Structures are given as C-alpha cells and as structure tokens.
Amino acid sequence: MVRFGIVGTNTISEWFAGACRATDGRAEAVAVCSRDVGRARAFADKVGATDAFADLATMAESVDAVYIASPNGLHRDQAVLAAEAGRHVLVEKAMGASLSEVQSIFAAAERTGVVAMEAMRNVHTPAHQLIRDTLPRLGTLRHARFEKLQYSSRYDRFRAGEVMNAFDPTLGNSALADIGVYCLQPALDLFGAPRQTTGASLWLDNGFEAGGSLLLDYGTLVADLAYSKVASGLGPSVINGEDASLVLDDPGELSRIVLHERGGAETVLLDGPQVSPADTMVFEVLDFVDQVDAGLTDPRWRDLSLLARQVMDNQLDRGAS
C-alpha cells in the first residue's frame, strides 16, 4: 500500500484520487497540500483524504509518496524537495520544463533511493501494450502518424485578447509539452530512440508554440507526430508497415484499434467504450506502485521521460520565431 500526498487541487488531482481508489488497495490518497490550506482541506474532503497541509515539506513527513500536479513551472523544485525528504515522487507531465529539470528530479531520487516517475498515463495502459504486442504483425514499419489536434477550449478567450496560463509561454507551456507529448511518448516507447529528429512549429504572436509536426527519423521508418491547440484534427493515428496498418482513434485516450492487412482484411483488436483520463490513470499508478514495491525506478520509464524531454527541447529550440 502506497500512501500518497497530493500537491495541487485541480481536476487532474481529482482523477488521480479516483485512480488510487481503483487500485484494489495498492494506493491511497491520504493527504492534500495547497498554498491555501482551506482549499487543501476542502479538496481532501472531496476526494476522501484525511489530512490537509499548506506546506509540502510537512506533508512529506506523513506520506510514502507525493503526486505532484501543480503548475508545470513548480514541478522540479517540489519533486526534488519531496525526493530529498525520502519520499517517492510521481510527477504529472510535463515532468520538467527542460531536460535538465527532468534530470535533476531523477538525480535527486537516485541520491535518496526513492522512485521517481512521470505521470504520462497513456503509455501505461493495456491498450498501449496491445499496440506493442501487435507491431510484429505489421511487417517492416515504414510510416507512423500520431495526431493530437485540438482547438483548445481556452483559445476563444485568447483570440478575444486574454492570455491565459494555457497560452503563456513564460510559464514553460507549449502545445508540444501539453498535448504533443501524448503522441511523442507512445512513439518513442514503441519505436525506440530515433537516429535524429526534425520538425516545425507554429507560433502565436505572443511567442506561444501552438502546434507543429515533429518527425522521428529511424532511417527506414519515419514517425510523423502532429499536434495543435488551435485547430481540430480529423485524421486517425496510423502505424503503417509493409504488410499491414494499425489504425488508432486517439493516442491520448485509446478506445479503438483496428488492424488493416494489405490484402484488405480488417480485425478490430479493441473497441471499448470511450475512456476518460481517470480510467487510464490507474495503470500509471499501478506501474508506480510496482516500482515502489521493488524499491527501484524502472529505467524504461525514466529513459522514456528523459528522451521525450530532449526531443521536445530540440523541437522548441528549432525555428522559434
């Protein structure tokens, strides 16, 4: 049983508490921390946690692990603090605002012998594992397309002149780190480290990276990742091999996977109800608890987070206007 203290009181923290309840007792949300202790108390009551704190260091003393879902710009300092207090840390994506921030979190965890993991829920799901297991049926992989194009609910207000956090580049936000990563991490986990990457972003007048295409170049395979917060997409995500293609409905919340063989045969491999983030989050919690039980950070997830952040940094540095 891992007893979690939650940092942050937004929707995602509520989903997380629900995910803990769905682990058959392997994880529990026991405490909440917020600068405003009244808000922490109210949120704790809402999600069934016992304790409320205004101070992370104090909360850390009373829990096994800290789940960090504060604004991205705070992740690194809070995660390092919790790790140095000897607590395991599960950090919402984006784990850090740069590769060096992510490296410093893993380094702190390694120094004190605790587990650190990025809460990147879509690579921990059985649906993602089903894709991995199916890849050999595609033959030599040639072209993959992962797409997450959304017109953000907040973009209308940006267009009306209001710069909200979600479109503020000074907070370390970007469409890539916010939603492009739902394409990037599955691609890197499925195909490995590319020999090189390239890409192009589109920029708003205030310098916010609002979308783009990122290419992972494997020499014999190109993975083409498209993401946006300012336009809706209508294409599926597809992994094309020489012998078959795999069509995915949404790399973020997969609910449908269909295998199309070159001869024309179609096999529906997954056709579940639409899934919510709360549904898929339980798998990341379980993978985290497994590591806590083993007393070791799993290099698979650590290296994936590090590689993804490096690729994101490269893309954001490339052609910034």
Added chain:
Amino acid sequence: MVRFGIVGTNTISEWFAGACRATDGRAEAVAVCSRDVGRARAFADKVGATDAFADLATMAESVDAVYIASPNGLHRDQAVLAAEAGRHVLVEKAMGASLSEVQSIFAAAERTGVVAMEAMRNVHTPAHQLIRDTLPRLGTLRHARFEKLQYSSRYDRFRAGEVMNAFDPTLGNSALADIGVYCLQPALDLFGAPRQTTGASLWLDNGFEAGGSLLLDYGTLVADLAYSKVASGLGPSVINGEDASLVLDDPGELSRIVLHERGGAETVLLDGPQVSPADTMVFEVLDFVDQVDAGLTDPRWRDLSLLARQVMDNQLDRGAS
C-alpha cells in the same frame, strides 16, 4: 488547335491522347515518337495519331508542341531539344531530375519564345481550384496534412530481389518525385513559398528513397506531407484552420471534399465518381493550350515547378543514408 507529338508509348501517353480528344478540338495528338519506330507506329494507330517517328528532331518539325512522357532521366535533353526547335513543350512530372534540369528547360523555352509547362495534372483540376476558393472559410490556417501512401504494385518484386526501374535510384527516381509530388505541388500552390522546409525520408538498402514526411514551415502554419511507395496509408488529407477543416480523399485524384466547421456542421463540397488520371489530365492540357494561345509561359505554373523541385532536392539531400 495545338497539334501534339508524343514522346513515349506507355499508359500515361495513352491517357494523354484521350485527354486531347476531350478538349473539344483545342488539342490533338497527331504524331508519336519512339526509338523503335514500329512501336511508335503501333501506338499511333492505337491512339488515332497519323504519324510515327523514330527521331524527336524530325517529329518536332511537323508538330506545334511536344508532350514528353519518356523515362524521367531523358526529360531534360528531350525538352531542351524540342524547345530549341521552336516547339512548345509539355513535360511529364518530374519535369527534371534536379532544379538545374528544370531551370534549363524553362531557359531554353524562354530563349526560343515557346511555352514550357510541367504536366502535373492535379493542380490544374477544378477540384483543386475548389479547394483554393474554399480556404477563406477555414479561418487562419494552422495545420495541413497531405498524404499519399501506397504500397507499389512493383514492390513485391523488389522484395523478391528484383530491382525494377521504379525502385532504381540511379535513374533519378524517388518516392518523393514519383508520388510525393502529388502532395507537394498542391500544398505549394495553395499556401505559397514556405519560409523553410525540413523532413525525413526512409531508405531502402539499395539507396532508393521509398517514402518520407516533408514539412513546409510557414511560421503560423505547418503543412505536413507524407508519402510512401512501400506502405499503404489509411488517413485522409486534411487542411485544418482555426474555424473549419477541409477533408480531401486523395490529393492525386480528388473526388470528395468535405468542409467540417468547428461547431460540427458538415458540408459536402464535392462528391464525384472516382476519377482517373485520364479524366484529370484534360485540365492540364487546356491550361497548356491557353498559354500557347497567349504565346507566353504562365509564371504561376513555372514558379510552382521550380519551387517544388527545389524543395524536393532539399529533402532528397537531407539525411540520405
């Protein structure tokens, strides 16, 4: 009336002769040239042309214009020869194997006052014009995806060990010049010259460029072009604006165009029967004849061919393995 002599006796030349017949008398295929005059004669009889030649220079004396559909590696020399003989030249795509080859064709035509045009049929169609006319309804353009992913009918033989012309890089062939160009030319015609391009190709063991993704970077818009000769694609092509998206069935032979507004409304703008290359070719012939009648190469098509070849050269030079 433009009286054409045809160089080349493949399927595409047969389509071209049919396209001439469909111009209501504005163009006619009157002669055929092939190294093997017997083959030229047989093909002339098949398509209703009068004369057969074994020599391009001789054929050029008896026609108004030459349509060149020989192997790509011969295009430049044949086009320059015909232009220098004072004949208008319509050259199948890829017009030349490099930017300098394409430049030398246009330069020869300019010197002798004849018209030169690349036979890139899909940008001359009413369906393409319909896309152009509809773009303002999409709002600010943000992300475009043009896709042409095909498992070539010849690739099974390549996999069995036979290197056919279609997969022979020494002939100046590539998936990009062969089919990627069906994505590239419409994108460049619709969106203009990008501020920069990047991309990644995949390569076969013999050095053949067999597919890739090519990104046109407009700063506020990314056009993402995906093409392959070794894997089939299942995604549509989509132009995403802030207010609406336009979904296209096939950038090469468009038969369906649907406007999806952000609120959910869908408008079918085109839903024709499946079109064949022979159907769409007639529009390029008419655009060519218009230029012959005006006595001037249209800079729109010339600049598009030059820009496309430059972008293709950059992509093929990039990361060749």
